[in-house]
Every structure is written in C-alpha cells, then in structure tokens.
Amino acid sequence: MPFGCLALRDGRTYDSISDVTDKYEFGQVLREFCELCLAKDRQTEKVFVCKKFFKKDGRKVRKAAKNEIMILKLVNHPNILQLIDTFETRKEYFIIQELATGGDVFDWILDQGNYTERDASNVIRQVLEAVAYLHSLNIVHRNLKLENLMYYTENNHKKVVLRDFYLSRFENGPITEPCGTPEYLAPEVVARHRYGRPVDCWAVGVITFILLSGNPPFYDETEEENTDLHNRIIFCRIVAGDFEFDSPYWDDISPAAKGLVCRLMEVDQMLRITAEDALQHEWIAGNGASEKNLKDGVCAQFEKNFAKAKWRQISDCPSEPARARSTHASPSASRSRPSQHSSTSTSATLPPLPTSPRPTLPTLPHLGIPPPSYPPPSPPTQTSPQAVREQEDKEGQRGTAPSSQFNARLQTIWNFGFII
Template structure:
C-alpha cells in the first residue's frame, strides 16, 4: 500500500532443501571487535528505533572485481553491474565466498537486503546486512536475532545462518518471492471473504506461535506479510522483527516502549501504559479491516488527529464494499479492534471465531476484488502524491520542523493525560 513498485522475485527451486544451520560465524580479523559479543540468544525486549536518515557506511576496500578493470573499478558503461558491485563491495569475503550477490531488494536506515544465490546448491536466499556501528542498528539487529534464533514456524520467515564482522552483521534468511499481501490482491481477478479468512488463518497461526513463546511483533502491517512464492497456493510469512519484544518463559509480559507504525498502533501504546501482546491483535484487526475493504479504519495526515481516532476506537462500515461484507466478518473485526485490550480477542480465540473456523463458508461469497483493489490503488496514489508534495516543500519547512515536532509532542502529552483521567 505504499508508493513503490512491488518486489516479485524468482521462486526458490522446490527440489532443494533449506539448510537450517542457524550458526554464527564470528569475526576473525586482526582488529579487536568491540561488538563481538553484543548479540544474545534471549533478550528483554525490543527497542524504539529512529528510522530517519543514518550516516552512509564507508565503502569496503577489497576489490569486488578480481581479474577485472584496473584498481577494482567496474566498467563505467555497465550501470547494472556497477550497482551490484556497490553492494558486493560492502560484504565480508566469507559471505561472498559462499554466496553470489545478485540484486538489492530492500533498504532501511541501518540495513540493506540483497538477493543472493548459494554457490554450491544454487538455492536463492535473502541476506539482511545491518550496520552495527550505530546504536540503533545494534538494537534492531539484537531484537531481530533474539526472535529468529528461537522460532521455526511455517508462517514465519526462517533464519538460515549469521555472519558477524566488526561493523556489520549478515543475516541469511529464506527468500520470500511472492510479493506483498496487497500487491497480490490487486493482481488477482477475484477476492472473496473466503480468501480473506485463508490469509488471516495463516497470520493468526504465526502470531499464536509467537505469543506462546513470549514474543510480541509490535509492527504487524501488510508490508510485513509476504507470500513465499508467486503460486496461488503460496503460504503467507511474517517478516521484519526489528521492533519485536522477547521475554524468557515466566517473565511478566508487560512492555513500555512506544513504537510501531502509526496507523496500526494500539491505543494502550499511545497512552503510555504498560501493554501486552494484545497490541499485535489490534494491528491484525486493522489489517482485517483493510483486507475486506481496501481502506483504513483510522487515517489522517495529521498525526494528532489520527491518534485521537485510534484512542476513541471509532470507525465505520460505510462505502463500498461494506454492504456486501457479511455481519460475521464485521463481528470479527469488532472483536479485535477493541480499545480495551482485556476485551480484545487473543490469537487463540480469533482462530476459533466462527468466521475463521468456517472459512467464511456461510458468509457472502461476493467478489469484493473490484472495490478493494480500487480503494487500495486510490490510497497508494494519494500517498505517493503526499510524499512528493512533502519532498518538494521540505527545504522551505526545515526551519519549522523542530517547532512542529515540539507542538505535536505537547499535543500528544495533553491527549494522553486527558484519556488517563477518564
């Protein structure tokens, strides 16, 4: 539902078994690695992450083109090769000795994700390279590894192995090639409630498993739900555990960090109260609403007004295609998009809801695709225009940004106090 092109990658070969070694290869260079032991097998919780611009990492000095042009520089007339070389040059030689770097497929403030191929098996994988020189990068890396080292579930992205260097960590993971959830819906010619329940059942299975282990994702959203392969029978996989919170068995599962994606953030996080894994179920409720309509239950360009909507928990079933959506589906949404976390369904309870259990067999089988896809595309177009407008006026507003941020923070504090008194 964003402003970028969908990422559909080649399907992994079916005759190659995944090598789930989950091993760590530590840095063995001469320089002392001050971050060598910062990754722990278990942690106390995820951290809030500042996702705004980070300093650019320095280029590695090793030659990415051995036997090629002089001084290790690629042919300036081959832009595609230049781009691949740019990211290959940053990879540790132990990684490139085992994997061929094929293409950049994603980026974040402190990370890059590339598609690679195992040199001996030709199996495709994804490698997430995280810069650990910066505190935020280390926190994201630690949070994600705390989760991925503990999980093994068909609907959760699988960690294969980890390489550690002085300034970076390379996480080798399964490669999801089927694209994002809503890109697939738009591309389909038909989408019914039965299709929606199939998706939600897979996601709920994964979330139930995580919650059983004491893991809270804290950033569930459509962009983090990927299809494993392009086929119609593909499973859904939960990805991106950079904001996840983990706990050891028996620990109190209460979190305090304010984090998440604004449109999917739960009310209890906004009022700065200790919260539980019920925040994941709120996000799933928002996803369910979008899945059935292509629209957001809570949406406003003004962050303060958006938070007010979320705190009130008021949304409507007006407009297309809601008249064609069953009451059972609406009841499911109502039971997870509930302001009081104690009244919200758990993942186990949601899996037993009649709408999920019957796979919408008794619900309306009307094709909702046209309305949903139109709404999704309309929102994507609107967000693209808003992004371009913001970028064009950013320089003129730079002197006002600090003042605006202080105003928003003050308004949010006042809003929190008001709701805490109620």
C-alpha cells in the same frame, strides 16, 4: 578472534567479511535500511535474502539487529520466513533468510480476477496462526502490517509468511516504549500505557479491515500533509476507537467478518480477543466468510488510499538515517506503486491545547493543533461497529469498558504526551 561472532545453527564461526562473500554471492540491493539484497549460495546456488545492518548507524540499529537474530533463531513456523545464517563483522550484522518469491498480498489482490471474503479469511487465518505461535513463546511482533505479509512462492498463492522481526521482543514484563506504524498502533501504545501481546491482535484487526474494504480504519479527513499533524489526528481516532463500517464499502461484508473486526479492535486490551480464540471464530474456522466477489470495490480503494503515501513508519528502534526505509522491496514484484512510508522516523514533544467540538472524538490537549473538521456523526446503523458490539453484548460475548476507564486512558496521554 578478530571479529565478534554470533552462534550459527551448524555451530560454525566466521572471522572475517571474506567468509561471508566466499559463501554467498550478493546481488542488487533491494532496499535500504538495513540494506536488503539477494544472496546466492556459491555451492548450492540457492537464492536467499540478506539483511545487512550497519553498526555505525547507532546503538538502536545494533540492538535491532541482535534482537531480530535472537528471535529468528528461536522461531520455527511454516508462516514465518526461516533464518538460514547469521554473521557479525566489525562493521555489520548479516542475516540470511529464506526468500519469499510470491510477492506481497497487496499486489496479489490487485492481480486477481476474483477476490472474496474467503480469500481474506485464508490470509488472516495464517497470520493468526503465526501470531498465536509467537505469543505462545511470549514474543510480541509489534510491527504487523499488510506490507509485512508475503506469499511464499509464485506458483502457490496459498501460503502466507510474516517478515521483519526487528521490532519484536519478548514479553518478560510490561512494555512501554512506543514503536510501529501509526495506522496499525493499538490504543495502549498511543497512550503510552503498559502493553503486550494484545497489540498484535489489534494490528491483525486493522489488516482485516483493510483486506475487506480497501480502506484504513483510521484516516485523516483533513488531507494534512504535515507528517506530525497527520499522525496526531490518526492517534486521536485510534484512542477513541473511532472507526465505522462505511457504506458502500461494507454493504456486502458478512456480519461474521464485522464481528471479528470488532473483537480484534476492542479499545480495552483486557477485553480484546486473543489470537488463539480468534482462530476459533466463525469467520476463520466456520462458514461465516462470504463468497461474494469484492475485487472491484476493494482494489479501487486500495489504489486510492495507498497512492496518498500517508502510511508513515515510526519506531523506537532504528533511528533510521539517510539510508532508512521502512518497507521491503519485493524481489519478484514488477508493479510500481507509491511508497507507503516516509524515509525517516520523526520525533516531537507534544504541547498543550484546545478542546475538540466533537464529543465522540477525544481531544488530546498536548497536540497543539486546532481540532479537525468532521462531518456530523451518523446515528448507529445495523452495520456500524457500535451496532455489532451491542449485539455481541446481548449475546454475552463481550462487555464494554466503562467510560471512566476510557477517560483515565486519555488522561494518561495528557499527562505524559506521546513522543514519536
């Protein structure tokens, strides 16, 4: 057999590139890294999405392609884009998947006249259902983010689907390699600790935070344009769990929503709520979600924050060369908005350095940059994460990690550094 071949769902094999083009007619390229385009079945004329990974792009790209194929062959869930076909030739891997035509969640929110917590809760419920399913199979997605959520069809904006599984892997043992998108990374990933399924729950917490306020929970107040420095400032905040329910963006958000965000974004992964338990939370399963219209405030912050183009992808997977892109292009999207990621991954070893004047934000001596200037920390309020956590502690719902454990986590970062 001249070409290596992957086992297909129907048991057929494909020996040459012509077998792929004979079956599918390929359309315009939608994005580059793996190359993404539309593919129409020549017999049924049904349209799918085709991902093409180039073997010449390196071992990590080949590994990512094989990994995504292996994961997609195993999963079968209504909130995950299903695998249709796979092919392997001497030069490429092809992955044919269902096409989601409803556009991404970001664009849908901007197009709505009315947007409430209930809408956000419906999105997060479906994400949690997909994540709980993956976790039941010992699969960690590792790249959950708002950009990877899409509506399945244009006519029904109720069904949300997940995409992009090239960073996913089985949790057969502790995972240590860092990968993902900076603003969505869990503290244990930044700290290069052993991690597993809880990182997905942290990412769901970040998505929930964004859907409710239009703001990322962790941001760089210095407006630093250097990618490495920007990411390192973000990492400092992530490890500290340094996020707040800022006014006025959170003034109208329900206590139930804030409570779930705090449970999902618990710094200690051992105390973090699981996807299965989060599905039983009152904001998801009960009547905790408010019906107040959040459209104006959320959309204004969406446009402001996403226009900064600071949401940059890093990964320990495809060493994305010239063709590298981190974001799917939505086939049906007509809206033009700034790219949220840089086109290449970055790599840096982190040297020693000074301490920060702000005790609530830990300093990472390996960063090699002066500490950013921060406004004086405000005392805890009724709507701050600290206040929510204290209230939940009183109710016996959760505990806080001892400071000694937290300092140990920081010491790990200092000792090993964080290599992007």
